[in-house]
Amino acid sequence: DTGVSQDPRHKITKRGQNVTFRCDPISEHNRLYWYRQTLGQGPEFLTYFQNEAQLEKSRLLSDRFSAERPKGSFSTLEIQRTEQGDSAMYLCASSLDSRALLPDTQYFGPGTRLTVL
Amino acid sequence: AQSVTQPDIHITVSEGASLELRCNYSYGATPYLFWYVQSPGQGLQLLLKYFSGDTLVQGIKGFEAEFKRSQSSFNLRKPSVHWSDAAEYFCAVEGQGSGTYKYIFGTGTRLKVLA
Numbered sequence: 057d058t059g060v061s062q063d064p065r066h067k068i069t070k071r072g073q074n075v076t077f078r079c080d081p082i083s084e085h086n087r088l089y090w091y092r093q094t095l096g097q098g099p100e101f102l103t104y105f106q107n108e109a110q111l112e113k114s115r116l117l118s119d120r121f122s123a124e125r126p127k128g129s130f131s132t133l134e135i136q137r138t139e140q141g142d143s144a145m146y147l148c149a150s151s152l153d154s155r156a157l158l159p160d161t162q163y164f165g166p167g168t169r170l171t172v173l
Numbered sequence: 174a175q176s177v178t179q180p181d182i183h184i185t186v187s188e189g190a191s192l193e194l195r196c197n198y199s200y201g202a203t204p205y206l207f208w209y210v211q212s213p214g215q216g217l218q219l220l221l222k223y224f225s226g227d228t229l230v231q232g233i234k235g236f237e238a239e240f241k242r243s244q245s246s247f248n249l250r251k252p253s254v255h256w257s258d259a260a261e262y263f264c265a266v267e268g269q270g271s272g273t274y275k276y277i278f279g280t281g282t283r284l285k286v287l288a
Contacts, residue, residue, distance in 0.1 A: 060216075089275065098177075098263050098278030099217070112273055147216060151274070159205045159224055159267055160274055164217040 058082075060165035062148050068171045069138055076134045077168045081150030088131050089162060090123055092116065093145040102146075105131060106153070138172045145169050175200050175268050179279035186254050187287045194249040194282050196264030205267040206247040207276065208238055212260045220262075223247060234258070259286045 061080045069075050081088050086107050091099035102121070104112045107128040117123075120138075125131040135142055145167045151160035176199040186192055198204055205224050209217040221232025228240040238249045247264060261283045265276040 062216075087274065091276075096280070098265075098280050099276070100278070101268075101275040104273075104275060112275065114275075149217075161207075161219060161222060162276060163219065164209070166216040169214070 060148055060150050060163055062146075062165040062168050064168055065166060066169050066171075068173065070173050071140060072137055074134065074136045075138060075170065076132055077146055077148075077170075079131045079133070079148030079150075079165060081129070081131070081148070082152075082163060085150035085152045085163075086128065087151045087153055087160060088125055089149040089151075090131070090133050091147040091149065093147055093167070094143075099147055102133075135170075138170075140172045143170055143172045175204075175266055175277050177264050177266050177277055177279035179262075179264055179282050181282045182280070183283050183285065185285040185287060188256050189253050192249075192251045192254045192258070192284070194262050194264075194284070196247045196249065196279060197245050198247065198264075198266045199245065200266055204247075206238075206240065207265040207267075208232065208236070208247075208249050209263045209265065210234075210260050211263065211281075217263065220249070254284075254286055256286045256288060259284055 063078045088105045090102040093099045105125040120136045123133045147167045148165045149162040151162045178197045207222045208220040220236050221230050223230050223240045261281045263281045264279045268275045
């Protein structure tokens with residue numbers, strides 16, 4: 057178990073460009089979450105997958121944002137036509153659905169820090 | 174709507190002193206509560222969690238937290254702080270409703286430790 061990994065760790069882009077981030081969850085985890093964290097704030101929920109199905113999206117996730125988890129394993133988060141307001145840390149988390157026993161515990165990756173110039 | 178409040182944005186303590194970080198939640202039912210720690214430029218590491226049962230929860234790195242339903246609080250404590258505890262601490266509650274498992278985080282408390 058190597059934990060949740062994210063790639064890249066840092067991304068600098070110019071306004072208007074598209075960017076894509078990747079998240080690899082803990083191998084047996086079937087739930088995957090994306091959060092966004094801006095400076096001085098706690099993480100804010102963006103979206104959530106159960107296996108390959110995207111089951112919930114926050115209102116923060118504008119039309120420029122799209123997330124996929126095609127085979128129920130890794131996930132990608134794409135931001136189109138980036139804006140300076142998109143600058144933030146993007147965190148991925150995963151958990152194992154154990155609702156029958158206890159609530160899930162989410163394990164977080166190191167994050168991808170996006171800077172939009 | 175569920176919410177989490179961490180009233181202290183910054184806290185400074187001397188190494189070896191005791192620590193208490195405050196967390197208040199707004200939630201109608203039994204909450205699922207978490208404390209995470211984040212070092213600069215890093216992701217979040219789980220310190221401890223409360224689901225049910227004993228209201229005093231032990232975590233990693235010598236931390237503990239106490240759930241008090243009457244005060245809607247879940248404060249984090251450590252009897253003796255080490256310099257390596259300097260970091261940002263986040264309290265979170267699992268949002269509950271049909272089919273949602275997202276966490277709702279507070280704004281965090283940044284801990285500074287004086288040598």
